[in-house]
Amino acid sequence: MNTDEVIQIKEKSFSFTDTVAAVGGIDVSFCYQCGKCATGCPLVHEMDLTPTQLIHAVQLGLKDTVYNSKTMWLCASCLTCSTRCPQKVDIAEVMDTVKILIQREKKKATVPSVLKFSKSFIDNLKLFGRLYELGMIAELKLRTLNFTQDLAMGIKMLKKHKFNLFPGISGSREVRKILSQVRKQEKA
């Protein structure tokens, strides 16, 4: 059911709309539903709610409608919407913020492969400091259990020596330090 639920962050209570504002720094109340963000979005045909509808749902505090939507997971962060919005609403940042809130509240991602990709990427950074693509791909394959997808392309890329076969570890300690500090601060 859709309700304007109260959410706890840092011992304060916020409504869903205010939470989006507090975490992402965006005030969706400026949106006057002109529809321009939906018109220019290259992924709108894949989404269940258009970006305009998603912003409307956030305005109304319809947390469940937003969380159950696939829209933010199918946003490619191309920033066309944020660039064109006549009201300067950073729609792409709203998409990111909703994804972050879903993870913080340990709710389900409606398009799991997208979240799995981000997680594999960050895990890889913790290990190596820089992205080690082969390692990340291997981990992503384990997370998604989809080993055959893109196999032919991967082999072609290997033949062209596109990948480094071994990872470097430059700066990995530094990255681990930053990431664990970030986690600490976000829990505080």
Added chain:
Amino acid sequence: MKYAYYPGCSLHSTGKEFDSSLKAVCNAMDIDLVEINKWVCCGSTAAHNVSRLMATALPMANLMLLQDMNLNEVIVPCAECFSKFKIAQHNVKTDKKLKREVIKAIHNDCNEDAKIIHPLSIFSEEPLLSTIPTLVKRDLSGLKVACYYGCLLTRPPEVTEFDIAEYPVTMDNVLRAAGISTVDWSHKTICCGASFALSKPDIVVNLSHNIIEDAKSAGADAIAVACPMCHANLDTRQDDMEKKFGTHPQMPILYFTQLMGYSFDISPAILMLNKHLTDAESLFEQISQHV
């Protein structure tokens, strides 16, 4: 001219040819690139999905490394990294609370005035724009190229401070200075599917196919890019496009620096023209006349 250089992860692996061709072109123009020691990943397409603080802290940690080099201008060729650096710097300048958190997270101050530069910006300005034609040794005027800028160089314009967001011309100007013809077309800044490369490849195949088809109908022989992710999506997905749409696009996808380098007569081995999955070498066979 001397700049700090942040190659980013892709230019050390799947985008090696961008790194190698950029260095060669800069060398020809007397630009000294000093790679930042111990740079780390900028967070790229993943960090912003997970944490705003993480996505801001990683680029800012890299910018602080500039201070040890006594340089405050950094060349960032990968459009994805460029965007992440610009956005992070913009965010700490405009959000004081976030800035405090970043300082805590990286145990260091924030370098708010480091100048983050995309190579296209300096190539398209004087004195380099006038230097380019003096270095041209091969006549590539028979080649028609569609310049693809993608999403992240131009958007949002108040943050990236790069050209006109809806119809950029910087890369066109640079390639034209190198004697290459560029076409007018409508997909210059339309998304290729970006980071869905591995998580939702079906989306990438569709969007990238639209881009290639539009370049074709504008009469382009090749597409020039400035982003390793755009390159990967447009280049490596052409077999999948054939499976889905029936014909293989056979569209060579090149970094703009490879095209510049070829016109400067830099060797194909240094430019790594053989690295692409879709053949790009035969493109030059017919037209590579020396001037």
